[in-house]
Amino acid sequence: MEERIDINEDKKIDQKEKGKFVKRKANKSVLLGAAFLMATSCIGPGFLTQTTVFTQQLAASFGFVILISLILDVFVQVNVWRIIAICGMRGQEIANKILPGLGVILAIMIVIGGLAFNIGNVAGAGLGLNALFGLDSVTAAVISALFAIFIFVYKEAGKAMDRVAQIAGGVMILLMLFVAFKTSPPMGEALVNTFAPEKISWFAIVTIVGGSVGGYITFAGGHRLLDAGIKGQESLRDVTKSSVSGILITGIMRIALFLAVLGVVSQGLKVDSSNPPASVFRLAAGNIGYRMFGVIMWAAAITSIVGAAYTSVSFIRSFHPLIEKYHNWVIITFIIFSTATFVFIGQPVKVLILVGALNALILPLALGTLLVAAHKKELVGTYKHPLWLTIGGTLVVIIMGYLSIITLIEQIPKLFS
Numbered sequence: 001m002e003e004r005i006d007i008n009e010d011k012k013i014d015q016k017e018k019g020k021f022v023k024r025k026a027n028k029s030v031l032l033g034a035a036f037l038m039a040t041s042c043i044g045p046g047f048l049t050q051t052t053v054f055t056q057q058l059a060a061s062f063g064f065v066i067l068i069s070l071i072l073d074v075f076v077q078v079n080v081w082r083i084i085a086i087c088g089m090r091g092q093e094i095a096n097k098i099l100p101g102l103g104v105i106l107a108i109m110i111v112i113g114g115l116a117f118n119i120g121n122v123a124g125a126g127l128g129l130n131a132l133f134g135l136d137s138v139t140a141a142v143i144s145a146l147f148a149i150f151i152f153v154y155k156e157a158g159k160a161m162d163r164v165a166q167i168a169g170g171v172m173i174l175l176m177l178f179v180a181f182k183t184s185p186p187m188g189e190a191l192v193n194t195f196a197p198e199k200i201s202w203f204a205i206v207t208i209v210g211g212s213v214g215g216y217i218t219f220a221g222g223h224r225l226l227d228a229g230i231k232g233q234e235s236l237r238d239v240t241k242s243s244v245s246g247i248l249i250t251g252i253m254r255i256a257l258f259l260a261v262l263g264v265v266s267q268g269l270k271v272d273s274s275n276p277p278a279s280v281f282r283l284a285a286g287n288i289g290y291r292m293f294g295v296i297m298w299a300a301a302i303t304s305i306v307g308a309a310y311t312s313v314s315f316i317r318s319f320h321p322l323i324e325k326y327h328n329w330v331i332i333t334f335i336i337f338s339t340a341t342f343v344f345i346g347q348p349v350k351v352l353i354l355v356g357a358l359n360a361l362i363l364p365l366a367l368g369t370l371l372v373a374a375h376k377k378e379l380v381g382t383y384k385h386p387l388w389l390t391i392g393g394t395l396v397v398i399i400m401g402y403l404s405i406i407t408l409i410e411q412i413p414k415l416f417s
Contacts, residue, residue, distance in 0.1 A: 030228040031242040033162025036169045038077070038221035038246035041307025042212045043172065043253050043300045045124030046117075050211055051254055052276040054204045055261040060186065062262075063194030065201065066254050069208040072399075073247045075392035076213040076367055077221070081243040083370040084222040086383050088231045091219045092315050095369045097379060102369065107315040109362050114216040114312030118338035121304040126342075128298025131278060132291055138343055144298065145339040148305045152328045152335075158228065161306055168299040169249060175292050176256035183263020183284045190262060206403045212250055214363045216311040221246050223314040233383055260284060309334045361408070364401035367393055 055062045080091075087094050092110075096103030126141030135143070154160045225231070225239060257277075264271065264283050272279035281293035313331045317324045371393050374385035 027228075027230060027238065029159075029162060030225065030230060031238055032245070033159075033165060034221035034224040034228075035242045035245035035249060036165035037161065037224050037303075037307055037310075038217065038243075039249035039253070040165045040169045040172075040300070040303030041220045041311065042217045042250055042304075043169070044117075044121050044304030045127070045297065045301055046120065046211055047254075048257065048277040048297065048300060050207060051257045052261050052271070052280055054201070054208070055258050056265055056271060056276070058197075058199050058201055058204065059265060060189045060193035060262060061197035061199040061201075062204070062258055063190050063255075064197035065204045065208055066251065066258060067194050068205050069212060070247060070251045072205075072209050072396055073213050073250070074244060075389065075396050076209075076218065076363065077243040077247055078240055079367060079374075079389050079393040080218055080370055081222040081225070081239050082236055082389070083374045083380075083385070084219070084226055085231045085235055085239045086233060087373060087379050088226070089379075090223055090226060090314060090318060091366060091370070093318055094373045094379065095366075098369055098372050098376070106362070106366060106369070107319070109365075110216050110219075110315045111312045113362065114308045115334065115338060117215070118305060118308045118312075118334070119342050121301050121308060122339050122342045124301035125298055125305060127275075128294050128296075128301055130294070132294030132298060141342055142339060144302055145305070145335055148302055148309070148335050149332050151306060152309075152331050157328055158224075161310065162224075164306065165303055168303045169253075172296050172299050173249070173253055173256065175296055176253060176260065179281060179284050179289060179292060180256045180259040180263065182289075183260050183267075185259040185263035186266050187259075189266075190259065202403070206400070206407070208254075209400065210363065210404075212247075216308055216315075218363060218366055219314070220307050220311040223311055227314070305335060305338070309338075361401075361404045364397045364404060368397040368401070371397070 051062075054065065058065065083094070084091065089097070092103035092107040094103070095106050122141045122145060123137070125144030126135075126137035126139075129135050129140030129144060130137045133140075151157060151160045151164060221243060222239075225235075225242065230239065261271075261280050264280050269283045271283070277297070278290060278293045281289040281296075283289070285292065309331045313323075313327055313334055316330075317327050323330055371385075371390060373379050374383075374390070
């Protein structure tokens with residue numbers, strides 16, 4: 001008897017397989033985009049300045065600071081991203097489940113911190129275009145803000161944000177590696193001091209960790225994946241890979257800048273304290289280097305503007321249906337307000353000092369809350385959070401909690417001096 005072949009059934013199977021392939025490809029793009037969003041959110045003007053200044057102070061020993069901070073960063077990001085994915089809720093929603101009202105407090109701290117630092121990001125974008133084209137810094141800041149706003153006006157803002165983060169991140173890494181190569185840093189000395197440092201600065205470690213995974217940055221990638229529908233136990237492997245990728249991207253950028261500065265410092269060249277990163281690039285490659293600094297500063301600032309606005313607003317989306325419905329317009333308003341503050345007021349130094357101190361509390365508070373959630377069956381079901389992540393995360397909470405309180409005690413008196 002001749003076997004009958006159902007052609008329509010074969011077509012259905014082909015379409016189904018094609019659909020799975022498209023979905024996997026889309027998920028891969030989102031996972032990479034989330035990693036770059038997290039990385040480029042922290043690679044802002046502050047990142048460039050902190051890395052340059054600490055390398056000047058610690059020389060090759062700053063390699064040890066980078067190593068320790070990367071280890072701590074991994075514990076933070078893997079914990080946070082996995083717990084968000086397994087709970088299927090944003091950070092503030094999880095916090096409210098643990099203690100009613102805690103999510104609101106966390107959201108307020110994130111939004112205020114994100115808004116204050118976004119003023120600095122807007123200023124950094126202006127400095128970048130100023131170095132690149134000689135534009136007035138205020139005009140350049142407004143142009144940059146308009147570029148960031150356009151991303152969220154676009155119909156598929158999520159995809160546009162992922163793409164901008166990936167392109168900008170790639171350009172920054174390539175240019176930074178080029179400058180590091182130009183300065184010919186003492187690689188052997190850097191390698192030895194990374195594992196056996198001559199000097200250790202815990203203040204530098206806390207600052208770098210806070211700048212890499214503190215405040216809104218803690219949740220940037222995790223919230224992006226959640227908004228894209230990537231959640232549940234079946235997604236944990238991909239979520240973990242994406243979170244570690246984000247830290248590695250940050251690490252590559254940090255190491256490249258460290259080596260570039262180390263190369264300049266080891267030659268005995270004097271770095272201009274008024275703008276340390278720009279000075280390093282000029283010393284390394286002349287006027288071309290200064291233009292490269294403009295590209296890197298602008299790319300770092302614009303991606304930080306996007307990341308800060310997106311993640312900060314993600315913390316208030318669940319507060320009201322209208323915010324959820326029009327969240328892109330709320331993000332645009334956030335960017336406009338940050339830009340207007342910079343244009344008409346400048347960077348309010350005392351506000352930034354206070355917010356910086358408060359921002360230090362966000363990491364231990366947020367991570368501690370999520371670690372509690374990871375062991376609540378009503379939130380995670382049958383999921384068992386790895387013991388090594390719980391222990392590592394708890395140590396980070398204790399260390400950063402203690403040091404952030406010390407930071408608050410030191411910073412608050414400065415407001416009244």
